[in-house]
Amino acid sequence: MILRRKHMTQEASSANPNPEPPYILALDIGTSSTRVLLFDATGNTFPNVLAQRPYQLRITNEGEVSVDPDALVAVVRQTIYDSLEMAGPLAQHIGAVAIDTFWHSLMGVDADNRPLTPLIIWEDTRPHQAALELREQLDEAAIHARTGARLHASYWPAKLRWLATQAPDTFARVAQWLSFGEYLYRHFLGRSVCSLSMASGTGMLQTHARAWDTELVDVLDVRPEQLPPLGDLHESVQGLTAAYASAWPALCNIPWFPATGDGAAACVGSGCASMENWSITIGTSSAIRVVVPLEQVIPPMGLWLYLIDARRAVLGGALSEGGNMLSWLDSILKLPSLADAESLVAALQPDGHGLTVLPFLSGERSLGWHANARMTISGMQAHTSPADLLRAGMES
Structure with missing residues (x-):
């Protein structure tokens, strides 16, 4: 894999003469680049504190779309360094770190949180046959009603079935299955919380019960303890590991809020946080979404239903292209x-x-x-x- 890096040397902005603290350092981890922005307490950005570094996925003729998780951690780490350099003295007023990242990614780690697999991205189509097998085995409509997701190559059930078939020895060694947000936090903070938002994008969370789906856990030969602990967006983690505490003192003793799904963040960030406004976004992929009250919606089979938090859901559809x-x-x-x-x-x-x-x-x-x-x-x-x-x- 080749990492393309572009160093940004912007200095902290003076465009906002009286920015109200505390500030929020916001990380956006997409499938082509990572970005870090700085917001004040009123939700305004510091326009000259914007760090961005591109990276490349591994794409093969067999349908693989993946990335080395440690290489991606390194890109995120350098983007944070860039942003803190741009912020200068403003960094002392950072009161929290927030993060969004792509939904649906999957990786396995051992008991020491070391990667046993690449980070498999939603674009990876290798598990499509596993998804078809699961559709034959299970009641897909019932699973969709519970989880908000179809049995499809982009979600965890098909990925897990495919990995169990293609790499059984590795599958057996996995201590926990994670998405990238959890792995990143374990690297920086030594522990993590899997937000309901991220869990809802796996295709294995019962959205209304807000718990892992026991039927899928059993069918996929996954033990409950192999799935990450769940929490809502307010359940932050605090306290960097020793190496990062010395490198980023401004970020050490402040809350790091759990990763949320990028689509959920796009809805809220674009002002489409109610049923009156729908959002259309085109990034690497494209989607149309609307925020709905969780308890009032059962998604039709062609659409998905993910979570922002324990109360709010996102109903929509997506194309893998954009x-x-x-x-x-x-x-x-x-x-x-x-x-x-x-x-x-x-x-x-x-x-x-x-x-x-x-x-x-x-x-x-x-x-x-x-x-x-x-x-x-x-x-x-x-x-x-x-x-x-x-x-x-x-x-x-």
């Missing part, structure tokens, strides 16, 4: 930069290219949930241009 498809088109078509290519695309009439694109580079999630679906471009002719293909891809 910016990743534009990046793929850009690399394949050898276009100018996307910023320059946008003018070429803007000059074309909507749907004037005669192309139909099914954008399933990483399989389908909502609404059909076919993990082995693949991208198709139909309608290409001799005069089809790269700009036509890019426009069709955007419109898809």
Whole structure:
């Protein structure tokens, strides 16, 4: 795996002359980069405290999409260093650390919290056959009603069944199964809480009971103690390990709140925290979501239901494609930069290219949930241009 690093040297901003403390250091861990921002007590950002470092996933022809968890920890660590350097004396007023990270990731660790597997990302389609087997074995509609998730390659049940089949010795050695947020906190703080938000994205949490699903635990040959302890977003962890306490004294004796799912954070952060406002986000993937009261909603089969916290849920659907498809088109078509290519695309009439694109580079999630679906471009002719293909891809 290759890590691409770009050092940012911005200094702390003076644009807000009287920022109200305490400040919040916010970590955003996506599937292409990590970012750290600083907020004041009123929710305003310090515009010159923005650290970002890109990284690359391991992607293979077999459908693997993963990353070395320790390599990703190193990227996050350096991004925090960058942000504290930018903040300067403002760092002394940081009162808490908050984090969001991608949903659905899975890794196994031993009794000493050392990784036994790579961190498997939601895009990984290798477990699609395991998902089909589970659909034959279990009542998928009942599981979806309990967990808010289908039996699909992106979720933990299919991943666990696939790992038990493909790597039984490793599967047997795993002390606990974690997502990246928990592993990161164990590295920095020595312990972790799995938030209800992150647990709801595994496909193994009974959302209304707010507990791990016992049927899935039994069927997948997972012991209850192999799943991380649950908590809500207010159940913070405090006290860095010795190495980080000396490196980041400003962050040592303050609460680090449990990781929340990036989609949940996107809803709240964009002001779409009620049923009146829906959010559409396009990052590496894309999704449409609405915040709903947990007790009032049973999701239809094509959609999912995850949690923000113990009271609020996020109902929605997602495509595995978004910016990743534009990046793929850009690399394949050898276009100018996307910023320059946008003018070429803007000059074309909507749907004037005669192309139909099914954008399933990483399989389908909502609404059909076919993990082995693949991208198709139909309608290409001799005069089809790269700009036509890019426009069709955007419109898809």
